[in-house]
Amino acid sequence: MEGTKTNKIRYLSIGLFVIVIAIMPLVARSRYYVTIGNFIGIYGIVAMGLALLIGYAGQVSMAQAAFYGIGAYTSAILTTQVGLNPWLTMVAGAILSAGVAGIIGVPLLKLEGHVLAVATLALSIVVSTFFVELRPLTGGYDGIGGIPRLSVGGFMLKADFHYYYLIWAFLFFLFILSHNIVHSRVGRALRSIHRFSGGSEMGAESLGISPTKYKVQIFMLSAAYASIAGSLYAHWVTFINPDPFGIFISILMLIMVTIGGMGSLWGAIIGSCLVFLSGELFREMVPRLIPGASGEMEMIAYGLILILILLFMPRGLVSAPALFKSWAAKATRKASG
């Protein structure tokens, strides 16, 4: 087979990546880095769902933070007020999120264009208003505290690094599921309807593939991913309020996917790393360089990074190796010619 060399490189880089992720908390010896690792993993899960939606169904959702919030609130409410098992509430959240996505997706995804983006923008506003205003359930701005921890086989996960391993285990598991989907009958159906990457809806329909069906399914899946990430977040920090589920976080997810590379599962993880780390860096650096500047400067940084990526690497950071290769080839051709 021709692909064995690239396959070897691929497996090697995956192995290396897993090792780095696995030993990071042992080497870092600081809660701060573990916390950042947790957030990168959680956002990575949400971004992965969104990358599937954008890259394979050609649709944009502005409500990923809302689904992330539905997961977190479902877990929080059902554990603290009903006393259900946390794992069960995670499943309940995922089903609820997928259900909401299905209900708005079925009528909307029959239409052409970016109606889903606009509708999910509205959904995002509605859902975050619910989090604030449904006080008896959500506690309003005060949020919900005392969310129980998750336990695995009788062992209760308490420390941040416990959650670190749990979150990254989930991320890898969902990565494998997504990878399988993409390289299968359903993945082919999705690529066949994806006009912007070379598919053709007409061609797909002539083969009996229903474009709406698969767009809806992927939208539901992306909602479920976000919801699972939200549940993990809720059980890790044990306290939630409406803040991290607003429209800004949804936009941040879009930025992650765009920077990493739309339609690439790796891109979602890389994007999550980069956006989160650069955010931390800017929050740290900017007040030092410009006295009096607030941490909000990070938004300017995100904007700048996004513009640079779109200008020079429109297919995201995952396309960087191929780009460098073609630049290098051009340079050698110039040098020799």
Next chain:
Amino acid sequence: MANAEQNSVAVHAQQKIRPSGSDSLELREVSKAFGGLIAVHQVSFVIHPGEIVALIGPNGSGKTTIFNLISGFLSPTHGEIWFEERNLKGLPAHRITSLGIGRTFQNLQVFTNMSVVENVMAGRHLRSKAGLLRTAFRLPPTQVEEKGIFEAALGKLAMVGLETESFTPPLSLPYGKQKLLEIARALATEPKLLLMDEPAGGLSTQEIEDLARLICLIQDRGITVLLVEHRMELAMGIADRVVVLNFGEKIAEGTPDEVQANEQVITAYLGEEF
């Protein structure tokens, strides 16, 4: 007004007493208007199972519109289309494919974001079942199904002579081979009726000869073929029957010889070619 109502009653009665299903496809006074432009006007014809029928006519005579009506990408303004005892009215394109109508396109609709064999594998969609969850977990039955999809796709590629190019990106194939790829992909749905929209368009004389052999091979496999053709040599050479359109209306129907001798056809179509 009253007349129209009478007509619709008559059509309704006709539906009920529809004779036994010896037809593959039947168009009944099908019309299609785009705003004020009448692209197809009261066209009726029947295709019998196992036939090769060519739909010919000058540019703009409504051939591709009829294809899009049959395959469900457009719906008729008036009239009905029946396929094997079933009225296709209101069915979306992907449902019509599932009834057994496959098609190729005049402007190629090859998926350029996958390899040649994956294009054909996408064509096995209706012949396989694994959904989102089953593909996510890739359990043994799903793997077996995937292998079956792959092998069936290779078989269809071998049939059109593209098996050696299975793993190349479709855009690196010459135009003629991309057309063959579309045929293989449509065949992968295992259609009973294959609609081919200008299969010979843009092909060399040698390629057209190969294509003619391929179409006869498809017919030998028991698939009924309806092709739209602009190039007379292919249509007249292999079709059992020919339907001639001009300005959206059917002006003649018959064997290639009959049609070629038809005065109206000669003035409308052949006159400008020869």
